[in-house]
Amino acid sequence: MNFLEASRLAAGAAQAPALPIRLAMSGLAPQLDVFLGAAAAVRGRKIEIETLPYGTLGQFLHSPVPDEKTEILLLAPWDLVPELDWRTGFGSSPLEADTVLGSAQSLLKGISNRAHARILYMPVSVPPNLPSHAAGLRLETDLADLVLAAGGQLLEASSFSLDAYLQVGSYLASSELDRVAHRIVDAALAPSYGQAKVLVTDLDNVVWKGVVAEAGLDGIEYGPEGEGFGHFLYQTFLRSLERAGILLCAVSRNDPLDARAPLESGRMILGIENLVTVVASYHAKSAQIAALAQELNLGLDAMVFVDDNPIELAEVRRSLPEVTCVHFPPRRNDLPAFFDRLRGLFSREDLTEEDRERSALYRRRLSTMAPVEAQGEDLTDFLASLGMELVIHNRTQGDRTRVVQLINKTNQFNLNGKRWTDDEVGALLEAGGRLHGATLSDRSGSHGEILACLESPDRVIEVLVMSCRVFQRRVEHAFLGYLAELPQPPVSLRFGSTDRNEPFRHFLADLEWTPDESGVVSFDASAVRDRFAAGLPLTLRSAES
């Protein structure tokens, strides 16, 4: 998220309930307040920040503990050991690691004794002020260990910019402000470290690599090699949490049979027996998580939700701000920080027999849980902040390989499930049909070709498919709006129900379009124009214009 988007999001939360925090850090953080405002806004809160004056960390520890305000300490190594500050240069004699670790430990103890204090620590390289390189590396590790032992969390080392620190005294990289702000707001809203009791995980592209409803059981990866390796590590991590008495649940926008199949296959290290329950439907994840909390008789603040999709995370954050939302990282290099964070949230040292038995107990309790059907939060403003651009391509002429592939591998958002050979598509186009493709990009990059639509010469939509990667972004609505504006809009769609196209059935139901007995659905162009002419959270253009 960029600066102006963050400013707009923060301004939009003026009437939201307040989230007061006291922020302590030993450096400047220009515009961090703007990004904090935006991070709070996407959780339905308005940030109220009290920033400690520069260089007053010591005095902070002797100040009274506020009743309601969370205190966030954003620390760097030189906050624990002043001699490690890059801005002060090198001392005349090498540091003694044992001495400085002792004072760092006292400082951290003072912080962790404060009731509402949370520590976020940047484990950055320290200046070579120790007798040897190895001693420096050991000190870096020891400092991070002390922070974790004090209940702190580690930020990604990439959050630090030595250049910015030396230039303007701000040690946060501008490109990382958004990410750091989310971590701060998460920490402010989270339970005390070690207090979380339930981990609710998404499945596709989190527990395994791939989308099981599209690729099938044989098309997903979860083993200790290749693309699946990070997911294998996550599964082993979940198993370790289960052994420590943490309750594991899965929530997936999927058909229940598809969602359970890999867990029941016996091929993965994580099995259905390790989970308290698997909730799978095409309804809002926030509603499923709220129902889970109720069934488990636990507070929402005891729950941690892990998903790879920022839109799902935003929906849950917005609807259930008490739930701690953690992004499953798209880059494997970010996995260590991800696991550290989860470990901090769930760390427990006093494991009892009851803890070990807890999963089985709750599994019995949830065996009769009814499916939840509810709509999610309105995410229009969040979606607008993604800077999405949908480009429609006329694929009637030229290369259509990718579009035909998309038609033949998409199961969920699929008008009727019919597969088409390239020759069949070609014949329909030669007779006067039209083929549309669409690509989507946003701030995080391009999602590639994500939609295909084939019309017959008499303007009946025979094929309409969209990749599940872009569900919930309102791409399908924007595309209908595009079709409605064509000089010759489609007249109908040829719908057919399949085992897996429930998302498409939801789409039609949402539009209040009902198929006739033969599956034909009228395309009401004027209704589409009225409904989707404006207010969609993306920019749409035709590649030809």
Add this chain to the structure above:
Amino acid sequence: MLLAMSESLESQLAEVFRAVLSLESDFDPTPLVREESPAWDSMAGVTLFSAIESEFELQLEYSDAARMVSFAETLKLVQEKKA
């Protein structure tokens, strides 16, 4: 096309100036000069620097900060970096 891109960059930068310097939404910041603008103090300069890096996805150098003496010079800097 290039002209349109340049106009869009200018209006985006103007919006950054308005946000950072707390200016009214209809204020035109294009004639602003740092030395003549009380709101553009050293702290605002640091914030502008960082906001521009974030908004335009740029990495600026120390010497770039010294060039940010007016809206026009800052715009020129952003245009060069984006080129």
